[in-house]
Amino acid sequence: MTPERAAQLVARWVRFYTGELPTPIAQRRVDEIGADLHDHIAHERARGTSDRRIALSILSRMARGLTADASWRRRVRPLKGDPMKPLVAILAAALGVAAIGVVAIMRGESGDAPELVLLGILLIVGAFALGVRTAQRSK
Amino acid sequence: MSRRKPGTLLPLETEILEAALSMLHSGHATFHGFGLAQTMREQTGSRSLTGHGTLYKALSRLEEFGLLTSRWEDAAAVDGRPRRRLYELTGQGARVAEQALANNADQAVGRFPRVASEPA
Numbered sequence: 474m475t476p477e478r479a480a481q482l483v484a485r486w487v488r489f490y491t492g493e494l495p496t497p498i499a500q501r502r503v504d505e506i507g508a509d510l511h512d513h514i515a516h517e518r519a520r521g522t523s524d525r526r527i528a529l530s531i532l533s534r535m536a537r538g539l540t541a542d543a544s545w546r547r548r549v550r551p552l553k554g555d556p557m558k559p560l561v562a563i564l565a566a567a568l569g570v571a572a573i574g575v576v577a578i579m580r581g582e583s584g585d586a587p588e589l590v591l592l593g594i595l596l597i598v599g600a601f602a603l604g605v606r607t608a609q610r611s612k
Numbered sequence: 613m614s615r616r617k618p619g620t621l622l623p624l625e626t627e628i629l630e631a632a633l634s635m636l637h638s639g640h641a642t643f644h645g646f647g648l649a650q651t652m653r654e655q656t657g658s659r660s661l662t663g664h665g666t667l668y669k670a671l672s673r674l675e676e677f678g679l680l681t682s683r684w685e686d687a688a689a690v691d692g693r694p695r696r697r698l699y700e701l702t703g704q705g706a707r708v709a710e711q712a713l714a715n716n717a718d719q720a721v722g723r724f725p726r727v728a729s730e731p732a
Contacts, residue, residue: 483664501697505645506664508694512646513661515693530661538665545669 476517479528480510482573483535489566490546498549529592532577536592536599539570543603571600621677621708624662624670629679629709630716631655632701644685644696645671671699679705 487506491499510531517527574596581589621629631651635643643651645668649661674680682699689695701709 487664502668504694505668505697508644508696509646509649509664511694512644512696516646516650534661534663535665536663537660538663538667538669541663541665541669543665545665545672 474525474528474532476514476524476527476531479531480514483510483531486535486542486566486570490542494546494550525586526588529588532592533595536570536574536595539567539599539603567600567604569600570603571597574600621712622670624666625674626709626712627652627656628670628674629701629705630713632680632699633706633709633713636701636706642698642700644698648699674705675699678702679708 484503484507487503491502494502513531513534514527517530518524522530574593577593577596578590579593581587581591581593628648631648632643634655635641635648635651646661648671649667652658653661671680671682675682679702680699681702682697685696685698687695
């Protein structure tokens with residue numbers, strides 16, 4: 474995976490969890506993290522870091538911030554009305570992230586890439602934490 | 613997970629303020645998200661950068677508390693890259709950061725109590 478692909482994945486995740494938020498708030502978050510991703514890639518390439526490491530670093534930052542993304546979103550737009558719809562969406566997203574984590578582990582093990590395995594574990598743990606926290610908050 | 617008490621800062625938020633203060637002292641009054649994460653990584657000796665969600669949520673909270681302000685950088689300053697959101701310590705933020713640093717210094721001293729010299 475290239476750093477650019479990893480950044481696209483993160484950007485897609487940001488657009489997902491900022492969906493249905495007021496446009497100025499959502500756009501600010503999308504643009505701010507977009508700038509962060511650009512700076513991250515540029516900085517690490519200037520240091521000579523391999524593209525694979527940069528991509529893993531980007532995905533690791535995403536995974537480690539998943540629960541904070543969810544709680545931030547909840548603060549900005551508290552759940553109201555039927556809580557099941559966003560709950561199901563968030564849990565589905567968590568499942569998707571966990572699935573990516575499983576793929577990363579499988580590819581990491583077959584390609585002898587322990588960092589990919591580690592990233593996969595991080596994604597799964599992050600997705601699990603996100604799911605648990607979402608379920609707890611829905612009560 | 614316990615909720616924070618009102619008016620208290622989380623360790624990460626304090627760390628951000630301290631990093632912002634150190635950047636201010638080295639002549640950088642404004643900073644952006646990735647630059648802050650990079651500075652914090654260097655200062656703590658950590659191998660990894662703060663997660664996106666964690667970092668920007670903390671920055672948002674500090675802004676709500678009035679300890680940071682932010683604005684988009686001027687379009688003229690942007691050259692072939694996305695424009696950055698620039699943050700700056702407020703006066704109150706600088707005071708809180710300095711207090712946090714002073715508390716850290718006090719705790720560091722406390723951690724190594726003086727040992728009385730042996731009698732001759």
